[in-house]
Amino acid sequence: MKLCYIISEINKAVYFEQTALQLKAQHIDVCYILINGTNGELHRFLSENGLTVYTLETPGILKSTKAIFACRKILKEAKITHIHCHLALANWIGLWAGKLAGVKTRIYTRHSGEPLNIHWKERLIDRIQNRLATQIVAISGIIDELLEKQGVPAKKRVIIYHGFDLDRFAHPNAEEVVRISGDYNPDRQFPVIGVIARWQELKGIQYIIEAFQELLKTHPDALLSLFGASDNADYSHEISRLLKQLPERNVRVVSFENNVYDLFQLFNLYVHVPVNPTCEAFGQTYVEALASGIPSVFTLSGIAREFITDRENALVVPFKSTEAIHQSMLLLLNDRTLSERLVQNGRVSVRELFNFDRYIAQLKALYIS
Template identity: 45%
Template sequence: MAASTVPGAPVRVTYVISAVNKALAFEWIAKHLNPSKVALSFILLNPGDSELEQYIRGLELPVARVIYRGKADLLRAIREVRSQLKTWKSQVVHTHLFDANVVGLLAAWSVGVPRRILTRHHSTLHHQYFPRAVYYDRFTNTLTTHIVAITEMVKRILVEKEGVKPQKIRLIHHGFDLATFMQPKPERVAALRQKYKTQDAYPVIGVIARQTEWKGIQYIIPAFATLREQYPSAKLLLANAHGDYQKEIQALLQQYLPAESYEQIRFENDLGSLYQLFDVYVHTPIDDHSEAFGQTYVEALAAGIPAVFTLSGVAPEFIRHEENALVVPFADSAAIAAAMQRYLTDPTLRAHVQTTGQAVATQRFGLDTYLCALEDLYCG
């Protein structure tokens, strides 16, 4: 598809996204990407309507829904995406997530879209757990003109494990509308305290992680049980509480904790307010490579919540022990318990990591820096 370019006209960029109901990152891009440089449109591969689709329509940006429920819809989805790309005369296609990579890049390649980009949102997940999916990753890599690596670790995986040429890769960290986490509305925070019954709990330990093995929640639960021996009113909030390891997590909760000491939250829209319920935040993936990015590392620091981390995903690039967080070894419940205890007994440490954490989040992960990098990628 040879799309004519009018000098000075914005570049026509189409996002193809699969299996997303709501995502703040795409909302921020839709709202804030400079329309004088980028004419943005969206194709959403979903089985039905979504909060993201409603949000985009509210901004009056072009959006098309392609019904997609699985591989049986693959060929029809490719045809529909091809047709939409031709209608919009897209000059750039940027795909996000596995099905969108396959459908969107095949469609874009087949109609001759000159710039075809995917953002790699997973790290070694397929290599470890779904080896057949690695063939699809290698295939979609070949269909691109550019690949966005969201961390240095993802870049290493692409180059060392999948043979992608380094010059094809752009390292672009996620950007955040940090005010969402730094300046939540007090009335919303109060409403969530009541909703999740934390008014009389202390300390409240927060976890926001899908319940899958490599997230390491199985090591946080025994650590929290140890903490409760000294703090009987402590409460554990497990948000994003769903996933393929949910049965095992439930068994551990029943083994270690009384029912009133924890709350499982399948989904909470207002993450900026939710963080403010936590006295300590914990995120402890089991190795350095399973997490591709880990947005929660940035969110927790931006929210000013003292955090206990293992170094996975983006964390090795900016998390520093006793400077902006406490770092613990992988798969170590005793170390997690000890780190939580340190925060609760050392107010000077708490204040220090809160201040330096918010500073580094602001310096490295602001939304403006992210949007400028995307504009350069699309227009350069």
């Protein structure tokens, strides 16, 4: 078996880094094709760890023909027997290239749920990719249901949850915690409400901002820390407008922080509230927050539907409910016994389902099946 991972438009991703190290440790012959990721953090990481990396650049799916044939050439010359594609451009280019190169095992992982508004072109792309793939990895039950609705037969679908280095989240680096606190909360404001999400309408950040505005009436020193900020996301204008209604000292906006393991220690509370059950495909941040021991407020979207229980490992709020988010923040700040119980149960609940050994074992079984 000669395996090739094809990944598109990723600069830094701990998930892919850890997977690469584990596959190497398992003596799996794997190389990488990075699309629009040349000289990024992932490119450097793979190269520094002795893995073969090829790079391709393309403006997008509509102008991807050249990239498809370049990818096909790499697959044929490297005598690849298995491909595993991740993310939109990689799925399209990799699956077509694999088919044209005669690669018999063509896998892609479905990382996306249903957008709030889906275009017919997206439906067509999904249909073509589902046909080109010989196996599709669903990262949660909701994605498996979505694939079933799209007509993908059961024998072609497999559910594999993401794996995490849970011990690393549970044991933060003290020096990094100090550095992160100094960078993002130099005045030691309290409480710090953490959010890590792209600025899209489906993430529900707008409801968090409104709830935080209410929280300031009782906690005027609170800090809303928004990570994942972007000026060009589909909801950036509206989020920016809402943030202007808050005092500047009570908001910290950050586009990206490399160290996700220790970042959660900045937060006293964590909030992640996607707006419906299916818009979140998985939601790594659910697992990361609980693994880090941060009391959290969630809506049940993506993977949360399969393991989050209200008042057992997190507080669950209805979709699009500013008032419920606000009241849950107050409850966690005022009820230390509840918060401590959620932290303890949260760590237990993620350990069995999302440990990395289980994840790698399921990948290996997929590749040799």
